[in-house]
Amino acid sequence: TLPSRRSSVMAARVILALLGLAGSASGKLPSRHSLVQIGTEANIPFQYPLYKQCDEKWAADVMVTKTICQVGCLMSSTSMALHGSGILLGSQGPTSEANPGTFNAWLKTNGGYDGQNDLDEAAVAKVNPDRVTWPGDGMHRTNDLPFDTLKEYLQKPRVVIANVDKGHHFVLVTGWISGDNDTVLVNDPGFPRTNYSYSKDIVGWRIFDMDRSSDTREDEHPRLAPNMTLRLTQLNASCNDGTPAGIYTRPSLSGDPEHAPWVIYLEGGGWCYDEASCRERWNNGSNTLMSSRLWEEEMALEEGIFSQDCTKNPTFCTANHVFVRYCSSDGWSGAAPSSYLGYGFQGSRIVHAAIEKLISPASSSSSLGHPSNMPRLDPDHSPVLFTGCSAGGRGAMFNMDRVKQTLKKAKGFFDSGWWLDMEPINNPLPHPTYPSLVEQTQIGVKLFNATLDASCVAAYAKNETWRCFLAPYAMRYVDTTSLSQAFQYDRFQLDKDTYGQMASKEPKVLAYAEEFRKTMRDTFQLIHGSSGPARGIYSPACYDHCSVQKDGFYVTSVGEGGPTLAVALSRFWNDQNSRSSVWEVDECAGFSCGVGC
Numbered sequence: 065t066l067p068s069r070r071s072s073v074m075a076a077r078v079i080l081a082l083l084g085l086a087g088s089a090s091g092k093l094p095s096r097h098s099l100v101q102i103g104t105e106a107n108i109p110f111q112y113p114l115y116k117q118c119d120e121k122w123a124a125d126v127m128v129t130k131t132i133c134q135v136g137c138l139m140s141s142t143s144m145a146l147h148g149s150g151i152l153l154g155s156q157g158p159t160s161e162a163n164p165g166t167f168n169a170w171l172k173t174n175g176g177y178d179g180q181n182d183l184d185e186a187a188v189a190k191v192n193p194d195r196v197t198w199p200g201d202g203m204h205r206t207n208d209l210p211f212d213t214l215k216e217y218l219q220k221p222r223v224v225i226a227n228v229d230k231g232h233h234f235v236l237v238t239g240w241i242s243g244d245n246d247t248v249l250v251n252d253p254g255f256p257r258t259n260y261s262y263s264k265d266i267v268g269w270r271i272f273d274m275d276r277s278s279d280t281r282e283d284e285h286p287r288l289a290p291n292m293t294l295r296l297t298q299l300n301a302s303c304n305d306g307t308p309a310g311i312y313t314r315p316s317l318s319g320d321p322e323h324a325p326w327v328i329y330l331e332g333g334g335w336c337y338d339e340a341s342c343r344e345r346w347n348n349g350s351n352t353l354m355s356s357r358l359w360e361e362e363m364a365l366e367e368g369i370f371s372q373d374c375t376k377n378p379t380f381c382t383a384n385h386v387f388v389r390y391c392s393s394d395g396w397s398g399a400a401p402s403s404y405l406g407y408g409f410q411g412s413r414i415v416h417a418a419i420e421k422l423i424s425p426a427s428s429s430s431s432l433g434h435p436s437n438m439p440r441l442d443p444d445h446s447p448v449l450f451t452g453c454s455a456g457g458r459g460a461m462f463n464m465d466r467v468k469q470t471l472k473k474a475k476g477f478f479d480s481g482w483w484l485d486m487e488p489i490n491n492p493l494p495h496p497t498y499p500s501l502v503e504q505t506q507i508g509v510k511l512f513n514a515t516l517d518a519s520c521v522a523a524y525a526k527n528e529t530w531r532c533f534l535a536p537y538a539m540r541y542v543d544t545t546s547l548s549q550a551f552q553y554d555r556f557q558l559d560k561d562t563y564g565q566m567a568s569k570e571p572k573v574l575a576y577a578e579e580f581r582k583t584m585r586d587t588f589q590l591i592h593g594s595s596g597p598a599r600g601i602y603s604p605a606c607y608d609h610c611s612v613q614k615d616g617f618y619v620t621s622v623g624e625g626g627p628t629l630a631v632a633l634s635r636f637w638n639d640q641n642s643r644s645s646v647w648e649v650d651e652c653a654g655f656s657c658g659v660g661c
Contacts (some may be wrong), residue, residue, distance in 0.1 A: 090226070104247060106378035110221045112148030113320030113383075114251045115140050115164050120445065122165030122302055125170070128181045132164050135181050138234040141225040142188065143167040145236060148223065148319070149274045151192050164253075171590035172644035184194070185270060192408075195275040198636075204269035208597060211245045211262055221276070224649070226250065227268040228260050235260065239374070256325065256447045256473075257638045258379050293362040294387055297435040299419035301389035304342075304354035304407040309414045311388050311421065312363045313435040317372055318382040322439040325447045325637075327369055327383045330415070330463075331390035332454030332610065336507035345393060354393055354407070361475060363387065369451070373395075376618050379634040384438060388418045388456075395533065396452070396459025396513035405511075412515040415463045444539075449637065450476040453610040454556060457481030457549075462517045462543060463613055468544040476546035477633060479612040480554060482535040484583055488561040489576045501560055505530045517541050522555035536587035539599055547636045548601040548648055549629060550588075551580045553656055555609035566607070573654055581605070588649065599643030602632045605652050606661035620660035622648040628660075 117123070117140040121135035126640045132140065146153070146162035152260045153160050160166045171177055176187040185203075189196045194283055214237070217224060224237035226248065227601040231252060246262045260266060294312035301309045313549035316324035333353045336342035352358050365387060366372075374381040392398055393412075397410030415560060422441035424434045436438065438632070441448070448471045452460040458481035468474050488500050499507070509530045520541035531537035535548065558566050558577055565573045584603075591599045604622050611617050618630040627635070627648060650658050 083335055085383075094432060098406040105415055106239055106241055106375050107215070107218075108249060108374045108378070109219050110148070110223075110238075111317065111319055111382075112144050112223065112236060112238060112251055113163075113321045114318050115147075115253055116323050116445070117164055117253045118445075119164070119323065120376065122163070122168065123654065125165060125168055127168060128177050130181050132168055136164055136168065136286045137253045138183055138225070139168060139171065140164040141234045141236040141251070142183070144251055144253070145223040145225065145272075145274065146191065146196075149195075149276045151195055153191060154512075165464055173490065177465070185272070188272060195274040196357065199271055199273050204271065206268050207262075207266045209269050211240075214262070215240055215246075222271075223274065226260065226266045228265045231267050241377075241378075245385075245407045255638075255640060257640075258275070258634065258636070263601065274503060275615070278596065285518070293364045294385065295435065295437050296359060296361050296363070297421065298356075299414060299417040299421055301410055301414040302408055303356050303400075304393050304409065305357075306408065307356040307391075309389070309410075309417065309604060311386055311418050311435070312365075313387075313438045314365075314385045315438050315583050316382050316384045320385055321441075325380065325383045325449065326422075326441060326447050327380055327451065328386045328388065328418070329613070330396055330456035330459045331453030331455040332452060333390045335395050335455060335504075335508065336393045337504045337511060339405055339498075341504075342393065344406060352391070354391055356389070356391055359389065367612070367615050368611065368613040369449075370613060371617075377630060379630070379637055384423065384441075386418070387450075390456065394508065394512040394514070396463060397509075397516060397533070399516040400511070400513040403511055407510040411459060411462065411512070415459070415467070419467060432605075443470050444472050446471070446473060449477055450474050450494045451477040451479065451612060452481070453479040453612055455483065457610075458483070458533065461535060461546075461548075462520070462538060464544045464546060465517055465519075473482055474544065475637065476542070476544050477612070478535070478546060479546045479551060480551060480556065480610045482548060482550035482554065482584065483557060484536065484580065485531070485534055486561065486580065486583055489563065489565070489573065497559075501557060502530075502534075505533045515596065517622040519543070532628070536590055539591050543597055545599075545645070547602060549602045549604075549611070549631065550584060551575055551608045552584055552603055552605045552650060552658075554580075554584075555607055558607070561568075569655075577607075577655060585649065592647065597643030600636055601647055602629060602661065603649045604631065605650035605656065605658035607656035608661060616660070620658065622658070623652070624649045624659055626659070 105388050116134040122214055126130050140155050143162040143164050147526040152160055153166055174190055177646050186198045189198045226237050235250040235252045237248055237250050239249035248260050248355050280570045294313055294314040296310050297309040298310045303350035315321040334574040336345040369380050370385055392409055392411035394409040394411040396415055398411045400409040403407050417498050423443050437549055448462055450467050457478040461478045461481055464476040485502055516532040520538050524531050562573055588601050606621050618628050621628045632646045632648055
């Protein structure tokens with residue numbers, strides 16, 4: 065958990081690694097960065113807001129001859145440190161909290177720049193001479209600060225802004241990864257990155273002292289407690305029984321949720337595809353998957369990608385979290401307000417309604433308005449991970465490109481949605497107890513009036529559009545950068561296709577499981593190296609199903625010493641190159657042989 069501002073040492077010194085001005089030589093932000101793997105033992109002693117220099121609120125504001133968006137990463141990083149330390153601008157008159165817009169205006173008025181858009185470090189102390197000092201050891205033109213000293217400064221607390229990308233960019237350092245003495249966690253004003261390499265990326269520092277002891281903003285802006293519950297908001301779309309669908313939301317802990325990343329997660333939970341399966345689904349206690357009438361007003365989610373413990377989930381612990389609850393029983397595909405069964409199937413409409421709700425004005429006050437606890441999702445600028453598990457993973461897959469049309473900075477992560485077109489094992493019973501997954505899909509696509517990926521549907525004959533439910537056929541048509549997790553012994557499909565015989569581990573059952581694994585690995589090649597956007601694979605050799613919402617997110621790995629899903633997803637999220645992606649496929653031998661299975 066993160067300590068409050070009041071836990072900081074009185075008269076703490078804040079170090080800002082401020083080595084020149086980003087972009088002062090070229091006038092441009094760097095196009096991409098090297099990748100740094102992020103571990104799971106993160107240390108983030110204090111919380112600071114995340115400001116983006118190209119935020120439309122101040123992107124076009126001129127510094128001297130260039131705009132904040134062009135060369136303002138150093139100034140933006142400094143504003144985060146001032147704001148996080150509770151130091152207001154204008155101590156001798158009207159005051160305002162520091163952000164890139166207000167701090168730039170203050171610097172221009174108070175002689176804070178030279179003629180080349182460079183920051184005058186001594187001028188920063190004028191913000192509040194009693195609380196800000198430009199010390200004698202402030203200038204570090206090389207990376208001469210030992211890693212252990214860096215950790216010591218951050219814990220005191222001392223705030224560090226690192227000069228990276230060969231001297232062309234600046235980022236506010238917020239923490240480090242235990243054990244590797246190299247990974248530095250940051251608030252990056254220019255890129256959707258969360259970490260840099262101490263040895264490979266950082267080229268210098270500058271040091272300021274800032275006194276946090278007079279921080280009076282605690283009562284005005286109370287921090288949210290970790291692991292708080294998500295709150296329900298109704299949508300203008302319906303569950304199977306006509307009750308309103310809904311989303312559960314929880315704002316970022318970053319102190320600046322408007323600039324935090326978003327995680328939008330589609331819940332899984334199977335489906336129904338005919339009268340018998342829908343009747344069974346309603347009667348077996350799963351009717352919360354068909355109706356919202358028994359939904360609770362709040363929901364606690366504390367594991368996996370929803371964890372707010374930054375030592376476990378450093379990349380998404382301070383994201384705005386959205387949990388889209390599943391009640392359409394159609395794999396998030398349906399566009400049928402009604403059917404011969406008496407149920408509607410509107411999963412695709414629910415996805416659209418959820419996005420519509422989140423981008424609606426935050427001031428909306430009606431019961432069906434914008435979630436009262438959330439910032440507005442900016443469709444043009446907010447970075448979004450659109451994800452889901454099982455039925456939710458498949459739903460995220462074939463809704464992805466439509467979502468991308470609205471949310472310009474969205475990426476996709478699809479967990480355990482990799483269904484195979486494979487015949488089930490010979491059924492030991494006189495009659496099948498249910499149709500195979502492929503047969504269910506063929507029935508359901510008509511019942512749901514399914515809205516699938518348009519380019520995929522166009523590629524198949526009318527009676528074969530069911531293939532667009534299955535990842536091996538559908539993924540090659542997903543045009544958005546994405547990563548899929550596929551367990552090589554997927555528990556859900558193997559249990560279905562062996563009619564519940566997996567627990568027996570009989571030779572014929574294990575032989576089927578190995579054939580299943582081989583088939584799955586073969587299908588990965590259908591997207592490996594294909595043209596178009598990056599489509600990555602993360603595939604542990606585990607008999608499992610879904611981990612993005614469980615502790616397996618940061619436990620199970622691919623290979624001995626290989627990356628966990630938390631690490632792999634961080635690499636994928638931070639990669640700025642649209643043609644590179646994660647490709648991690650377990651090679652171990654034997655049933656469920658993966659590490660952490």
